[in-house]
Amino acid sequence: MSHFNPKTNRKFAIRAMKRSLETIEYKENTEALAKFAKALGHPTRIAILKHLESQSCCFTGDLVDVFPLAQSTVSQHLKELKNAGLIQGELKPPKIKYCINQDNWKIAKSLFQDFFD
Amino acid sequence: MSHFNPKTNRKFAIRAMKRSLETIEYKENTEALAKFAKALGHPTRIAILKHLESQSCCFTGDLVDVFPLAQSTVSQHLKELKNAGLIQGELKPPKIKYCINQDNWKIAKSLFQDFFD
DNA sequence: TTTGTTTATCGCCAATAGGCGATTGATTTT
DNA sequence: AAAATCAATCGCCTATTGGCGATAAACAAA
Numbered sequence: 001m002s003h004f005n006p007k008t009n010r011k012f013a014i015r016a017m018k019r020s021l022e023t024i025e026y027k028e029n030t031e032a033l034a035k036f037a038k039a040l041g042h043p044t045r046i047a048i049l050k051h052l053e054s055q056s057c058c059f060t061g062d063l064v065d066v067f068p069l070a071q072s073t074v075s076q077h078l079k080e081l082k083n084a085g086l087i088q089g090e091l092k093p094p095k096i097k098y099c100i101n102q103d104n105w106k107i108a109k110s111l112f113q114d115f116f117d
Numbered sequence: 118m119s120h121f122n123p124k125t126n127r128k129f130a131i132r133a134m135k136r137s138l139e140t141i142e143y144k145e146n147t148e149a150l151a152k153f154a155k156a157l158g159h160p161t162r163i164a165i166l167k168h169l170e171s172q173s174c175c176f177t178g179d180l181v182d183v184f185p186l187a188q189s190t191v192s193q194h195l196k197e198l199k200n201a202g203l204i205q206g207e208l209k210p211p212k213i214k215y216c217i218n219q220d221n222w223k224i225a226k227s228l229f230q231d232f233f234d
Numbered sequence: 235t236t237t238g239t240t241t242a243t244c245g246c247c248a249a250t251a252g253g254c255g256a257t258t259g260a261t262t263t264t
Numbered sequence: 265a266a267a268a269t270c271a272a273t274c275g276c277c278t279a280t281t282g283g284c285g286a287t288a289a290a291c292a293a294a
Contacts, residue, residue: 024185026160030167034160041155042282043143046232050147053234060241068141070284075242077282094240094291109233115163116226117170159252177271187254192272194252211261211270 033115036108039084044069045077049100052087057099059092150232153225156201161186162194166217169204174216176209 040046048063055062060078064071078098081087085104089096157163165180172179177195181188195215198204202221206213 024161026164027167030163031160034158034163037154037163038158041151041158043148043151044141044282046147046151046154047143050144050232061239071241072243072285073283079242080281094238096241105233112229112233115167116222116229161252178269181271188271189255189273190253196272197251213271 029111029114032107033111035084036086036111039081039086042077045081048074048077048081049086052098052100057090057097059095059097061095146228146231149224150228152201153203153228156198156203159194162198165191165194165198166203169215169217174207174214176212176214178212 040049044067047067051063051066052058060071060075063074063078067074078087078089082089085101086108087098088101089098091097157166161184164184168180168183169175177188177192180191180195184191195204195206199206202218203225204215205218206215208214
């Protein structure tokens with residue numbers, strides 16, 4: 001089936017257009033995995049997590065010293081890792097000690113494992 | 118150490134400001150892992166890869182039928198997966214058959230494995 | 235109470251991502 | 265040669281990301 005576009009003087013295919021306004025239904029693990037992956041999708045955040053793994057825990061300020069980034073930028077990355085559930089902050093006033101969230105870390109680990117067979 | 122801001126009538130801390138215009142040096146694997154993770158950071162792309170795993174291979178059109186997304190949108194996701202090296206396209210004119218790129222898949226798998234201990 | 239220390243948040247900006255319809259280009263089929 | 269099929273790309277739009285400096289908020293220390 002085709003139609004004619006007088007403006008361009010060309011044929012064009014009729015296509016059934018779609019709109020994803022009907023929010024897509026994914027299998028449950030799909031979105032969880034994508035969320036973890038997205039949080040890991042920046043080299044600075046990978047590096048932060050590696051640092052937390054080796055140090056077990058650390059303060060925001062420690063990371064600011066490690067990376068050539070503004071304090072606000074580091075804080076923003078920490079926020080994203082926290083929102084994804086990969087880390088957690090413990091108040092040690094006036095500092096905050098960040099650690100890997102072991103429960104979610106295990107979940108993420110197994111989601112990636114399953115995904116890659 | 119602190120200074121005084123006459124505009125706001127407040128003290129403020131002096132902070133050594135940083136600029137990351139000096140492009141950051143990460144360990145090699147860090148950026149590779151982040152790149153893979155970024156490509157996996159969208160549920161549609163996860164779903165596409167799961168589909169490719171189960172079917173071994175498929176055409177763009179098949180995916181357009183599976184997802185309630187426009188053909189151009191699906192094509193865009195495929196492009197990103199291809200750029201990340203996770204899939205590859207084989208010409209079967211006039212179609213294109215997409216498959217998992219097994220070599221890079223193995224690399225990604227081991228990077229994630231190592232990362233999660 | 236004031237000062238200093240530490241971290242989060244705000245406002246701004248530029249760049250990227252994600253979605254779409256329309257179009258193009260390649261290739262088969264008729 | 266003409267028509268149909270298929271996938272990539274273009275242009276457009278909006279939303280999100282990533283960076284920064286400045287400010288605010290919380291608390292310890294003096």
